[in-house]
Amino acid sequence: MEYNKEIINRLKRIDGQVKGILGMMEQGKDCKSVVAQLSAVRNAVDRTIAVIVSSNLEHCLRESLEKGEKTEHFVKEAVDLLVKSR
Template sequence: MEIEEQDVHCSTERKSHHSDKMKSNLLTRLNRIEGQIRGVKGMIERDTYCDDVLTQLSAIQSALNSVGKLLLEGHMRSCVVERIQEGELEVIDELLVTVKKLMK
C-alpha cells in the first residue's frame, strides 16, 4: 500500500498529523492485531498446541511489521523530507536509529 505525500505532516513540535484515511487504516490494523493478541492469550489458556500458537504469533509480528512500514514510509515522505528542507540534517541520524530498531 502506498501513502500519498499529504497523508502525514510533522510540525516543529514533532507531532504527526495523519489524514483521516491513514489514521483509520492504522487504527483498523491495530484493532485487528489487538484481537489477534487476545486470541493468542486464549490459546495459551486453553493449552493449544505450541506450533499453532507460534503460527499466530508469526501472523501478529507480520501485521505489526506492516503497520511499521506504513508509518515509516509516511514519516520519510513527509517529516524527514520537511526537516531536511529546513536544514535539520540530524533527522538522518534519527531515521537511521529508527530503521535499526525496526530491523531487529
C-alpha cells in the first residue's frame, strides 16, 4: 500500500504531540494536563488507523471488483483490524 502525504503528516503531528508531552513531563506539569494530551494522541492514532484501514479497503475493493472477484472478506478483514487496534 502506498501511504499518501495526508497519512504521513498525521503521524508527524502525532510525533510532535508526543514530544510536547515529554516536554510537559520534564517541566513537571500536572497529571491532568499530561493525561489529557496522551488522550489526544490516542485519539489521533485511532483516527489515523481508521484512515489507513478505510483507504486500504477502498483500494482492495476496487481492484477485486475490476477483476470480478468476491469482496466480502475484505470488509471482515477491515473490521477485524479496527477491532484489534482497540
